[in-house]
Amino acid sequence: MSDSGQGAAKTRELADGVVQVFLPLPFKPTIVNVYLVRAGSTWTLVDTGMHTGDSRRTFQAALAEHGIAPTDVTRIVCTHHHIDHYGTSGPYRELTHAQVLLHPLEAEKAAATATATGENDAWNARLGIPAAPTEKRMPSPSLAFGTLYVPAIPDALLADGDEIPLGDGRRFEVVWTPGHTAGHCCLLLQPDGILFVGDHLLPKITPHVGVYPNGPENPLGDFLHSHEKVKRLDAHLVGPAHGGAYEDHRRRASQLIDFHRVRKMTMLDAIRRRPLTPYEVALEAFAIGTDNRFQVMAATSETLAHLELLRFEGRALKAEEHGVVRYRAR
Ligand SMILES: [Zn+2]
Numbered sequence: 001m002s003d004s005g006q007g008a009a010k011t012r013e014l015a016d017g018v019v020q021v022f023l024p025l026p027f028k029p030t031i032v033n034v035y036l037v038r039a040g041s042t043w044t045l046v047d048t049g050m051h052t053g054d055s056r057r058t059f060q061a062a063l064a065e066h067g068i069a070p071t072d073v074t075r076i077v078c079t080h081h082h083i084d085h086y087g088t089s090g091p092y093r094e095l096t097h098a099q100v101l102l103h104p105l106e107a108e109k110a111a112a113t114a115t116a117t118g119e120n121d122a123w124n125a126r127l128g129i130p131a132a133p134t135e136k137r138m139p140s141p142s143l144a145f146g147t148l149y150v151p152a153i154p155d156a157l158l159a160d161g162d163e164i165p166l167g168d169g170r171r172f173e174v175v176w177t178p179g180h181t182a183g184h185c186c187l188l189l190q191p192d193g194i195l196f197v198g199d200h201l202l203p204k205i206t207p208h209v210g211v212y213p214n215g216p217e218n219p220l221g222d223f224l225h226s227h228e229k230v231k232r233l234d235a236h237l238v239g240p241a242h243g244g245a246y247e248d249h250r251r252r253a254s255q256l257i258d259f260h261r262v263r264k265m266t267m268l269d270a271i272r273r274r275p276l277t278p279y280e281v282a283l284e285a286f287a288i289g290t291d292n293r294f295q296v297m298a299a300t301s302e303t304l305a306h307l308e309l310l311r312f313e314g315r316a317l318k319a320e321e322h323g324v325v326r327y328r329a330r
Contacts, residue, residue, distance in 0.1 A: 014194065014237060015237070018035065018037055019035065020035055021059065021062040024058060032242060036063075036066070040167045044172075046187060050084050055088065072096075076096070078100070079241065080102075080183065080185070081106035081110040084241070086106070089152040099156060101154055102154040103158045105183030108183075109183075113142060113145050114142060119138050127304060127325065128278060128325075129279045129297070136293050158176075160174060161174065170191070172189060174186075179223025179227075182216050184199070184200055186198060194237045201240060208298055210298065217308060227253040231250045231254070263285060264306045267303065275319065277327075279303075285299075315330055
C-alpha cells in the first residue's frame with residue numbers, strides 16, 4: 001500500500017488499480033471510503049459519498065490525481081441506499097454517464113426517502129418511547145432529498161450471487177448481506193480477493209441494526225446470518241466504508257457475532273426481572289442520554305432488533321396492552 005503525495009492523503013492504492021478514496025462527511029463517522037477499481041481503460045466506482053460540495057471536490061481531485069476522466073467511470077455499484085453511500089449517485093451518473101447498480105430493496109428505500117415523514121407517533125408509543133416537544137423531534141429524511149441526498153434510479157439491479165464482469169479479467173461477485181439494511185450487498189473483487197463490505201463489516205465500529213415500520217421483522221437475525229455467509233468467503237483484504245482496509249474478515253465477523261450475543265444476553269437478563277418496553281430495555285443496555293433524541297430512537301430500534309431475535313429464538317415473549325408492547329423472558 002502507498003499513500004498518495006501532496007499533503008493530506010485523500011486516496012490510497014490498495015492494489016494495482018484499486019484505489020480507496022476518503023470523502024468527507026458532515027457528521028460522524030467523518031469519512032466515508034469509496035473505491036475505484038480499474039479494468040482495462042475503464043473504472044468502476046463502489047459507493048459515492050454524500051452530496052456536498054466538499055465531497056464532490058474531493059472526489060474530482062481524486063479522479064484527477066489518478067488521471068481518470070469522469071467518463072472513464074463506466075459503472076457505479078453501491079452497497080446500500082444510505083446518504084453517505086448513495087447520496088451522490090444521481091449527480092455522478094450525470095457526470096460520468098456510468099451505469100448505476102443497486103439491490104432492489106435499496107432502490108425502493110432510496111425512492112421512498114422523497115416522501116418519508118418524520119417520527120411515527122403510534123410506533124413510538126408502542127415501544128414506550130416518551131413523546132418529545134416539536135423542536136426535539138427527529139427531522140424527516142425527506143428534507144435532505146434533492147440536496148444532500150440525490151439518488152439515481154438504478155439502471156440495473158443487484159442480486160445475490162450475480163457476477164459482474166468489469167473487464168480485463170476482473171469481476172465482482174455480489175454477496176447479499178441483509179442486516180444493516182435489507183438489501184445491503186458486499187462485493188468480492190476477483191481474482192484479487194478484495195472484499196468491499198460497505199457498512200456490513202467495519203473494523204472499529206458496529207453498524208446500526210434496527211427494527212423499523214415496514215422493515216424486516218428480524219434484521220439482527222439477518223445480520224448475524226450474513227456474517228456467517230461472509231465468513232465462508234475467501235478474501236485476503238477488506239475494504240470497509242469507514243475505517244482502514246484490513247485483513248481477516250473472518251475474525252472481525254466473529255467479533256461482531258460475539259458482541260451481539262453479549263448484548264442480547266444483557267437484555268435477556270433485564271427482561272427476566274420484569275416485563276419491559278423496548279425503550280426501558282434500551283435505557284438499561286445502552287448509555288444513552290434521554291435528551292438526545294437521535295440516540296433514543298437509534299438505541300430503541302436496535303434494542304427492539306435484539307428483543308425480536310430473542311423472540312424468534314423462543315427465549316422471549318411479547319405482550320401488547322393498551323397499544324404498548326412489553327417483552328419478558330420465557
Ligand atoms: Zn449505512
